[in-house]
Amino acid sequence: MNPALTIPAFGPMLPEILMAAGVLVMVLFGAFRGERPGYGMNIIALALLAVTFLAVLMLPSERVETMAGSFVVDDFAKFMKALTLLGSAGGVILSLDYMRREGISRFEYPILIVLSTIGMMMVISANDLIALYLGLELLSLSSYVIAAFDRDNVRSTEAGLKYFVLGALSSGMLLYGASLIYGFTGSVSFPTIASVLTGTTVGIGAIVGLVFVAAGIAFKISAVPFHMWTPDVYEGSPTPVTAFFAAAPKMAGMAMATRVFIDAFPGILVQWQQIIVFISIASMALGSFAAIGQRNLKRLMAYSSIGNVGYALIGLAAGTPAGVQGVAIYMAIYLAMTLGSFAIILAMRRGNVMYESIDDLSGLARTHPALAFCLAMMMFSLAGIPPLAGFFAKFYVFAAAIEANLVALAVIGVVTSVVGAYYYLRIVKVMYFDAPGERYDAMPFGVKFVLAVSSVFVVLFGIVPAPLVAAAGAAARSLF
Amino acid sequence: MTVTAAFFYLFATITIASGFMVIASRNPVQSVLFLILAFVNAAGLFLMMGAEFLAMILVIVYVGAVAVLFLFVVMMLDVDFAALRQGFLQYLPIGGLIGVILLLELILVVGTYTIDPGLVRSPAVPIPAADVMTNTEALGQVLYTRYFYFFQAAGLILLVAMIGAIVLTLRERVGVRRQDISKQNARTQETAVEVRKVPFRQGI
Structure with a gap:
């Protein structure tokens, strides 16, 4: 009666195992060492992320399932995990100086970032609904805590509480949908669900379940109409935490959306395509129109990230290899643009005061020409002006949508990106044509490093796009 | 069979009724007590399905630990629930609308739920007989x-x-006097006791 005790293959899980073992060591180390000044824990976390990054790159490139089919590794998982690790590393590097100066530097911050990254990697590799949910909870619970990390600040605790309550609601919706899907397909495993839900025999129960799962996923990637938490949480959280939220979990969220819809529901593309098209249009429209009135840069970036998720979803709506390739390229470029923009927001500091408003940027071109140039590049790129990376990101998803006969969606995307260009370019105008204010303090090294790397990527991507495009293409093909 | 059905309807009815009372009762302590009742009846439902482990875990963990913790929290926090409920009714139209939509969806879902034997795949790990x-x-x-x-x-x-x-x-509290056992053990008679001669009728 004993089920055969075969040891599952651990090789494909090596990055996750490394991270989990590493984070346990960090917890013990931190607990015994106590709180010390210096960046010890942050450096350990960065080393851990770097080692894991290498381990991800060295994974075999064919599709491997392990852990009784709950965990899958393929090129898509490798690509998105690499992006996620970069985003998390960015979140740690940007926090180094900020946390110390704000007096909230504690060794738990890098630990929580690493734990949340493990959750993201589990989500990216999830091949059944249980693994998906567990990874998502690990990711979300750590995020709630780091949103409230500045615990003596009312705005930060409010952000954490809001995120927690709404996140719990969305987890509930996801679970409800998952239970309906399980009930109507008899399985939690994505390949089995895909083999059951084909053709015209799909019951309404599975469709309702699909809608609820889509709602839960849309919350995690902050797509309209489940975006309400985003501006408040982004504004209230400490700025490096906001940068982390805008970068790494978005990668995992889009990877999760892609894997769930492409891997588990390929047979009912028509049904979920409508949902994704609606979410995508609504996100793009809200992201561009609602951002116009914003004065606070962090809120502006929140709306910008809502809009960007909308553009990335265009690629998913196409449901083709080209579309998924577009999603992968879009997320990689979005990662660079977001980290770069937040590096500049973190550079706006005089003494102990952080400046977050658009007006505080006025005349930056005269006080800090290099900084202003970098921010201008980021904004031009976010607006989608041709030689920069952001243009190519949009180009690939729009092209995929047109190939998939979603011309209307692509046209709406172009129109909203023109609207969005207004507020991105207004920032450039404020920097270059308004009266200059006082100088800001010198940038700390970590912020400078992130800004330099992302600026170089954004400017040079147009010249050497081949490696990223090829990697994204391989990632997309592994899903089909 | 009829006894089983009767018990099923008994447990199910009490679960739903007490679930409703959790949100409807005015006194939060009563809400928690109704929650406990709902848990116990859900445990009864589990028992009828042969999932005795889940039933017992539900009683031990939820009734024994979680609900009692809830009771402590509710009693200690002293939240004015009457004030919280002020303006509760103004959300009734939209809340009711969402409730009705969800109910319709559920009816649609349950209405189409004909258990197709082919649909229930062979379970990953079948439950062995009792x-x-x-x-x-x-x-x-x-x-x-x-x-x-x-x-x-x-x-x-x-x-x-x-x-x-x-x-x-x-929060790290400052100025807390902690017990230091090695320090206590290291005390000798010389460091701990001071012998003084007290002059008569003068004191110290």
């Missing part, structure tokens, strides 16, 4: 082997909960 193996044993056999990935993931989630609670609430 006379072969107890429920607990069967769960134990797969929990640490087939589903050990989920088990470990759940462990990490609990670790996050612990770290999170410490990060958000632990």
